[in-house]
Amino acid sequence: MKGDRNNSKRSRKTKIALFLSSFKLSFPWQGTLTVIGIVFSIFLVGLTCFLGIDRTKESIEIVALSEGADAYYDRLDEVRDEYRNEEKDFSELVITSTFTIMHLHIEGFSYDDMTKDRMREVADLMLDEAEHEDGSITYTAKGEEAAKESLADYFKGVDSSLPDVTCKRMADDVYEYIEAYLEITEQTEEEETTSSSCDGNSYWWPIGSAEVTTQNGVTFASGNPVASEITAFFAGNDSVHQGDHGAIDISNGNGVGGTNIIAAKDGVVIYPTDDSQTQYADNGYIGNNDGGGYGNYVVIEHSDGNYTYYGHMAEGSITVMAGDSVRQGQVIGKMGHSGNSTGVHLHFEVRSGGNSVSNRVDPLDYVSIDNPRPSCVDFSLTSTSLSKQEFISKMEAYCTNSGNSSFCTNFSSHAEEVYDVSISAGVNPELVVVTAGTEQGWQKCGGLYNFWGIGIPNGAGCSAGPQLTSLAAGIREYASTLAEYQPGGAQASAIESRNKEREEAGCDAAGHGSPGTLAGMQSVYSWIGDYRYNPGSSSLGGCYYLNIMYGSNYCDTVPSGNNVPTTVCEQNDYTAYQLKEKLELRNAIFGL
Numbered sequence: 001m002k003g004d005r006n007n008s009k010r011s012r013k014t015k016i017a018l019f020l021s022s023f024k025l026s027f028p029w030q031g032t033l034t035v036i037g038i039v040f041s042i043f044l045v046g047l048t049c050f051l052g053i054d055r056t057k058e059s060i061e062i063v064a065l066s067e068g069a070d071a072y073y074d075r076l077d078e079v080r081d082e083y084r085n086e087e088k089d090f091s092e093l094v095i096t097s098t099f100t101i102m103h104l105h106i107e108g109f110s111y112d113d114m115t116k117d118r119m120r121e122v123a124d125l126m127l128d129e130a131e132h133e134d135g136s137i138t139y140t141a142k143g144e145e146a147a148k149e150s151l152a153d154y155f156k157g158v159d160s161s162l163p164d165v166t167c168k169r170m171a172d173d174v175y176e177y178i179e180a181y182l183e184i185t186e187q188t189e190e191e192e193t194t195s196s197s198c199d200g201n202s203y204w205w206p207i208g209s210a211e212v213t214t215q216n217g218v219t220f221a222s223g224n225p226v227a228s229e230i231t232a233f234f235a236g237n238d239s240v241h242q243g244d245h246g247a248i249d250i251s252n253g254n255g256v257g258g259t260n261i262i263a264a265k266d267g268v269v270i271y272p273t274d275d276s277q278t279q280y281a282d283n284g285y286i287g288n289n290d291g292g293g294y295g296n297y298v299v300i301e302h303s304d305g306n307y308t309y310y311g312h313m314a315e316g317s318i319t320v321m322a323g324d325s326v327r328q329g330q331v332i333g334k335m336g337h338s339g340n341s342t343g344v345h346l347h348f349e350v351r352s353g354g355n356s357v358s359n360r361v362d363p364l365d366y367v368s369i370d371n372p373r374p375s376c377v378d379f380s381l382t383s384t385s386l387s388k389q390e391f392i393s394k395m396e397a398y399c400t401n402s403g404n405s406s407f408c409t410n411f412s413s414h415a416e417e418v419y420d421v422s423i424s425a426g427v428n429p430e431l432v433v434v435t436a437g438t439e440q441g442w443q444k445c446g447g448l449y450n451f452w453g454i455g456i457p458n459g460a461g462c463s464a465g466p467q468l469t470s471l472a473a474g475i476r477e478y479a480s481t482l483a484e485y486q487p488g489g490a491q492a493s494a495i496e497s498r499n500k501e502r503e504e505a506g507c508d509a510a511g512h513g514s515p516g517t518l519a520g521m522q523s524v525y526s527w528i529g530d531y532r533y534n535p536g537s538s539s540l541g542g543c544y545y546l547n548i549m550y551g552s553n554y555c556d557t558v559p560s561g562n563n564v565p566t567t568v569c570e571q572n573d574y575t576a577y578q579l580k581e582k583l584e585l586r587n588a589i590f591g592l
Helices: 012-024 032-051 056-065 069-085 092-105 116-125 144-158 164-176 178-193 388-402 405-410 412-425 429-440 471-483 492-504 518-525 543-550 568-590
Strands: 127-131 137-141 213-215 218-220 229-232 248-251 260-262 267-271 296-301 306-313 331-334 346-352
Touching: 069 092, 069 116, 069 412, 069 471, 092 116, 092 144, 092 164, 116 127, 116 144, 144 164, 296 331, 306 331, 388 405, 388 412, 388 429, 388 568, 405 412, 412 429, 412 471, 429 471, 429 568, 492 518, 492 568, 518 568, 543 568
Parallel strands: none
Antiparallel strands: 127 137, 213 218, 229 248, 248 346, 260 331, 267 296, 296 306, 306 346
16 A cells, blocks of 8 residues: 655645755764754744744745755755764754754755855865874864854855844854753654654563453453563472463453453464364463373464463463464453462463473563553664674675565665665655565655655555655655654644544454554554445555455455445554555664
8 A cells, every 4th residue: 555645735844844854864974064963953943932033934845845855855865974084073964054053045056056165165164174294184173163153154155245243243242042942852862752643563462351352253352451570480499380481471360261361462372273273271380281281371473583472361261263364452361270370360371482391481581460461663764773794794695695686776775865865854764665665665666766655645646746866865855854743844733633532432452552653653644445346456455455454354244345445444444454564674783
């Protein structure tokens, strides 16, 4: 399903956010000049948000979206490489911020006017040059006051009609907005880290909530877990386990069958294999070998190679069987007292790297009673934890291992460019690669560099999207699109509405989220189709995807057709399906 970009007119706030997003991720270039660059962007914030300049609204749209941007960035890349080859400090943020100031104050100043010579002039005036006795020359960043004087002189040199006081204020005011900018970035970071959206990529505490919801015949207890406590730890330093436990025991006072046990993470059930393995009596005692001592139990295999074990469940309570796909939060049984058990409790194991006793690891490395439903937003829209070299190495390794020619030709061989352009444009390079893989299989769209389905509604052809003629242009367009899904962006209200609607319907938490999260973005970016088209197609949606998600005969069991709407939770589960694809591909390429 292609991502459908909303081309509605952006609000003033959104235009500002779009433009500032290009600054926020230019920080990997460390040093004093980078700080000065940050300061320039602060000045822009001040002009736009605080001074209320009438021209700003129109200017920012011109700066952010002008067709001259690609050529501008190409020039900027060339000058950056020149300075780095000469081991001279250089900040793209300084150049871009300086250009923005001139664009705002000098009538008609455009991308084309910011030539490579002008870029070099700005870079040079930020440096103090020192010639030594041996003839060598070194460069250091100018101090704050010297930089201000140089900037004021430079602005005057570009446009002599600017009053001296204006040029001085343009330089001086830069530093006054540092505090305001830092407050903005601090608030943004807090919003990102406190998001409640979940991609299904972290393990949940396996105790379910008392309240349950039903989705397409499957029961979930995804809410806050009922009260419980850990009664035995992994080491098993107690009289019962005598130092050899390999799991944690979780109990409460609700008795046999009184507590929902849920899947800690998405996966596939590999045990039990028949009904007889779910019918052991709740008469546990030391030495009871029912179910090999586990009594009634479930084993789930997860996509990260781990296995989770849920032991001593109540007789007849297990709701899943080997081969079933389960979702995080899905009820798989009830707490019981079967097998080698001294009381009602859940025996919970995690096995990593294999399914044997020697692979048991401490479950508390994966789950927490204090944070039972952790936020799973570890796939940022805007930043990566990988260094450039790590990114390149993982791209090359996946190319070799997968043998995917489209990936190798269009992405792996351009890994450095993908990383640099993504960081400069304010988008996570991992997301750039993963989305291109899930949307277009890393192939050009009709000969165009639209690997992400940008601006292509369901069923439309490649020509419906932007006419992108280079990989860098495509990445920047994708970054611009993603800015719409951030708080304050053009798609933020749609995401918030969809998030509320799906929460109220009791849909799986993995299928919705807030603006700025991958789940929130995906809930709008990809759409299954408004109706249960039967049979449907990859472009039309509906039953084509419903049968993939729920089983090949799903649409034979529910009303379907061109006039039968898809449900809120079907739409939600399609989002979760898309997220799962992205997370699995991310793990395959980057090991994250």
